[in-house]
Amino acid sequence: MSSIATSVTRAEGFHAPGPGDFNLPPIGPDKTFEFLGQEMYLGVTKPMLQLVLVAGIVFVFFWAASRKRAMVPSRLQYVGEQGYGFVRNSMGRDIIGSKDFLPYVPYLFALFFFILINNLLASVPFFQFPTFSRAGLVYALALISWLVYIGVGIKKHGFLSWLNLMCVPSGVSKAMYPLLIPLEFMSNILVRPVTLALRLFCNMFAxxxxxxxxxxxxxxxxxxxxxxxAPVGIIAWLLFIIISFLEILIQFLQAYVFVLLNAMYIQGSLADEH
Structure with a gap:
């Protein structure tokens, strides 16, 4: 009986991880304030520093890779060209189309490697935190994508024509318009940035x-x-190692899917028919 009580007591000492583990404290001095009954703070956090660091890494790496271009590329130039070609061809040209894709390649290229490196930091010792497991950061990224998506369509078609293409389905009886137009508006304009952000956030968080x-x-x-x-603990550590390798694949796939959907949205916004 006493051994059972001891086991229960020990079990109660384990604090399971939860969403609070993702609320990292600020680095250095901070200022707290209350908002909607919750204590908030103004300060620099680890995810903020990772965003700035990754932006610098992406810029410096590809600047160095393209600085001394040659017919016979160096290893650095070769890696940079392969990365650029992957985004340009598989997510730019193949999705948006060979006629319209070039102006959007820089955006897709920067977006892909910015998300990818931020995701991979979750598997790098010392960092070991996925930047986009913070919902606010992901929604900011999705907002930029949403503005690009809307801006592209309005620039090509004009506001009213683009809105008509997005909200009024072709080949459907006008009697169905009162039902379909609100659904199309919700699906094509309002919901897309939310689902785009949730997909990346939930995968990194989980x-x-x-x-x-x-x-x-x-x-x-x-x-x-x-x-x-102890054997159960060893199995848990083995699962930790296996999931760590699986996470690297997921980190790449989530960056790829996020940018691929951006390319699809741009293509749909440029299309003459919906």
Whole structure:
């Protein structure tokens, strides 16, 4: 009976990870204030620094790769060209179309590598935090994509014509317009930035949560619990390693999907028919 009580007591000592683990404290001095009953703070946090760092890394790397271009490329130039060609061809030309894609390649290119490197920081020692597991950062990125999507269509078609293309489906009886037009408006204009952001945010958040759970849970079972729990703790650590490799694939795929959807939205906004 006493051994059961001891096990229960030890189990109660483990604090499971939750959303609070993603609210990192500010670095340096901060100023707190209350907003809607919640304590908020103004200050620089780790995700903010990672955003600035990644922007610098992407700029410096591709600047260095293109600075001394040659017919026979160096290794750095070759890597830079392959990265540019991947975005240009698979997400620019193949999705938007060979006629219209070139003006949007710089945006898609910068967006892809900015998201990719930020995602990969979750698997890099010392950083080990996915920047876009913070919803506010993802929605800011989705807002930029939404403004580009709308701006592209308005620039080509004009506001009213673009709105008509987005909201009025062709080949449908006018009697269905009262039902379909609000749905098309919601789907094509209002919901897209939300779903775009949620997809990236939820994958980064959930993946990092799993890693925290298996890492800390395995440590607790091995160190704090009795020896009988050690095999379970070792299994938890093995799952942590497996999921870490799976996360690298997911980090790449989420960057790819985010930019691919951006290209699809741009293509749809440029199209003459909906």
């Amino acid at each position: 993946g990092h949560m799993l890693l925290i759970l298996f890492a800390l849970g395995g440590e607790y079972l091995i160190v704090e619990m009795s020896a009988a729990y």
